[in-house]
Amino acid sequence: MSQFISVFDMLKIGVGPSSSHTLGPWRAAQEWVQKLRDSNLFNMIDSVKVDLYGSLSLTGKGHATDLAILLGLSEADPEYIPIEDIFTIVDRINTQEELHFKGGKQIVFPNNAIQFHRDFLPFHSNGVTFRGYSKGKEISTETYYSIGGGFIVQENDTLEDEIEINKQNFPYPINRAKQLEEYCENDNLLISEVVFKNELEINSAEKIDAELSRIWETMLECMYIGCHTEGILPGGLNVKRRAYNTHQKLIKDAVYSNQKEWITAIRSTEVKFREILKWVSCFALSVNEVNASLGRVVTAPTNGSAGVIPAVLMYYLVIENHEADFNEIKQFLLTAGEIGSIFKKNATISAAMGGCQAEIGVSSAMAAGALTELLGGSPAQCLVAAEIAMEHHLGLTCDPIGGLVQVPCIERNSMGAIKAINAAEMALETDPKEVKVPLDKVIDTMWETAKDMHKNYKETSEGGLAINVGLADC
Numbered sequence: 001m002s003q004f005i006s007v008f009d010m011l012k013i014g015v016g017p018s019s020s021h022t023l024g025p026w027r028a029a030q031e032w033v034q035k036l037r038d039s040n041l042f043n044m045i046d047s048v049k050v051d052l053y054g055s056l057s058l059t060g061k062g063h064a065t066d067l068a069i070l071l072g073l074s075e076a077d078p079e080y081i082p083i084e085d086i087f088t089i090v091d092r093i094n095t096q097e098e099l100h101f102k103g104g105k106q107i108v109f110p111n112n113a114i115q116f117h118r119d120f121l122p123f124h125s126n127g128v129t130f131r132g133y134s135k136g137k138e139i140s141t142e143t144y145y146s147i148g149g150g151f152i153v154q155e156n157d158t159l160e161d162e163i164e165i166n167k168q169n170f171p172y173p174i175n176r177a178k179q180l181e182e183y184c185e186n187d188n189l190l191i192s193e194v195v196f197k198n199e200l201e202i203n204s205a206e207k208i209d210a211e212l213s214r215i216w217e218t219m220l221e222c223m224y225i226g227c228h229t230e231g232i233l234p235g236g237l238n239v240k241r242r243a244y245n246t247h248q249k250l251i252k253d254a255v256y257s258n259q260k261e262w263i264t265a266i267r268s269t270e271v272k273f274r275e276i277l278k279w280v281s282c283f284a285l286s287v288n289e290v291n292a293s294l295g296r297v298v299t300a301p302t303n304g305s306a307g308v309i310p311a312v313l314m315y316y317l318v319i320e321n322h323e324a325d326f327n328e329i330k331q332f333l334l335t336a337g338e339i340g341s342i343f344k345k346n347a348t349i350s351a352a353m354g355g356c357q358a359e360i361g362v363s364s365a366m367a368a369g370a371l372t373e374l375l376g377g378s379p380a381q382c383l384v385a386a387e388i389a390m391e392h393h394l395g396l397t398c399d400p401i402g403g404l405v406q407v408p409c410i411e412r413n414s415m416g417a418i419k420a421i422n423a424a425e426m427a428l429e430t431d432p433k434e435v436k437v438p439l440d441k442v443i444d445t446m447w448e449t450a451k452d453m454h455k456n457y458k459e460t461s462e463g464g465l466a467i468n469v470g471l472a473d474c
Contacts, residue, residue: 002175004165005344006199007337008211010366011309012150012299013218014078015086016291017405019303020350020459021056021063022078024146025128029072031152032130032142033101044134048073048099049113053127054120055352056146058460062235062403064294066114069128070094073109075102086294121145123155125352125458148350148358149301163202170198177342177383177439184379191369191379192334199334209330215298216329219287219310222297224259226286233292235404243286250278266318276319280421281414283311288410301340301349304356304405305363307413309336312367312420316374328374336370339386346440347447351398351459354450356409360416361393361446365439367420372427385427387439389420394442395449397457399464408465 014023029050036042050069052060060066070093071078071086093099099109121127124145132140144152165173172183172194183194199208230244254265269275287307291297300309313332317324340349343362348354369386377385393416401407456463 002165002173002345004163004170004198004202005341006202007195007334007341008215009151010149010299010301010337010340010344011215011333012079013215013296014150014299014303015068015081015083016294016297016303016306018063018065019150019299019301020126020146020148020352021060021065022068022294023150023299023303024126024148024152025052025056025065025144026068026072026078027150028128028144028146028152029069029130030075030077031144032140033073033075035142036132036140039140041132041134041140042101042105044139045132046107046135047113047133048107048109049115049131049133051115051117051129051131053117053129054125055459056126056128057116057118058462059400059403060116062400062461063405067294069114070099073099073101083294083296120455124153125455126350148348148353149344150299165198170201172198174198174338174342175345177339177386177443180338180342181380181383189379190331190335191338191373191382192331195334195338209326212330212333213326215333216313216326218296218298219300219313220259222290222295222306223283223286223310223314224262225295226288226290227282229289233289233406234294235292235402235406237402237404237406239292239406239410241289243282243289246278246282246285250275250282263318267322271319276315277418279318280311280315280417283314284308284413284417285410287311288405288413292404292406292410300336301344301362301366302351302359304351304409305359305413305416307410308360308363308416308420309367309370311413311417312371315417315421316371320375324374332370332374335373335382336366339369339383340366342439343390343443343446346443348450353458354446355396355453355457355459356398356412357390357393357396357446358450359398360412361390361396363413364389364393364416364420364423367417368423368427371420371424375424375428377424377428378432380432381427381430383439384430384432384435385420385423387435387437387442388423388426389416390439390442390446391437392419392423394446395453397453397464398459399457399466400459400461401466401469403461403466407469
């Protein structure tokens with residue numbers, strides 16, 4: 001039995017810097033509070049403790065996991081909370097040592113109520129346990145696992161509450177890339193058309209369009225903010241924002257007052273080869289600088305890789321096709337989302353499980369396949385592009401310095417975007433019948449590589465750059 005994963009599961013709107021370490025724990029805290037309400041335990045709770053395990057603990061501070069827990073317990077929504085309210089809420093909790101719930105309930109929450117444990121729980125490397133007490137007695141204990149991309153599960157979860165994808169429920173049940181290719185070939189459809197027909201089984205066409213538009217507007221706003229914000233990123237590494245200066249040099253004296261006019265201004269700039277590379281890098285850097293500063297981004301498929309897909313789509317809009325409109329944006333996002341879901345079903349999109357190959361590698365594959373469709377490639381060529389992009393990210397480790405989603409994470413988004421464009425161009429010149437490594441095989445290989453990878457290279461900051469370059473060096 002295979003679970004249906006919507007494009008809106010793969011592309012979520014949330015707050016940085018990490019989908020697994022920020023968005024996931026935030027959602028877990030929200031879900032636990034709601035479970036307390038549903039089970040009539042909420043009014044009895046007078047104190048709360050939280051235990052973080054494994055990767056959530058080892059890089060939790062740098063990934064703002066503790067802040068996310070506070071915001072989730074406060075019942076704030078990461079999709080809609082005004083960014084400027086985040087630190088106001090966190091500072092109030094830390095200063096007053098109190099949690100404020102919706103409806104006015106307040107309980108004591110001392111600064112040591114969140115505990116960081118270095119040991120790993122057996123089920124998954126990203127574990128968080130919430131404990132609720134009444135008069136000193138523990139009356140609620142729930143453990144959640146943040147499995148990447150903002151997805152959360154509990155150990156006893158089953159597919160009963162999820163949507164099974166089969167011929168009775170969906171016209172095109174997809175688990176493997178080969179199935180997707182066969183559907184496209186047999187019914188003469190693009191990948192985006194297959195995905196759209198499946199999405200119509202759970203949402204109206206109007207809602208799908210509205211949500212895809214909202215996702216793109218969030219991506220665009222993120223790029224715009226990143227390109228127009230200078231300064232130093234928070235966290236102690238003293239990383240200087242680079243998108244601002246790069247953008248200033250590229251945009252020159254162009255005049256604009258909003259994001260739509262900005263796109264028009266970029267389209268009128270010089271587009272020599274070096275300028276194209278600089279623009280793509282600028283777009284990717286801008287998103288992940290916003291992400292690193294707890295800004296609002298779209299997980300694509302994770303926060304750590306949030307810059308790749310917007311950068312490649314923006315490249316198409318401002319370099320490849322100046323006449324492109326929402327139809328092309330829709331195609332791109334639908335295709336990218338489906339490719340990402342195949343990775344999630346058959347491998348992982350969690351750096352804590354698979355290293356950075358599971359984040360940047362997957363996002364690059366998603367973007368490569370989607371760009372190939374927009375450039376006129378066949379569905380088979382789209383899957384070739386995704387394979388090429390992933391093949392050349394195999395084995396990429398996750399070793400963030402100081403546990404922060406900054407070095408090397410931000411630059412890797414730029415590299416992933418450039419590789420996606422290159423992979424698309426190579427796929428367009430490829431006869432899919434001559435391909436030696438199909439996408440499904442590279443996905444299987446990525447998962448085997450993930451399982452073989454030492455845990456120090458899976459978002460623990462206990463290997464690689466994280467131990468060879470410390471905060472003192474920066």
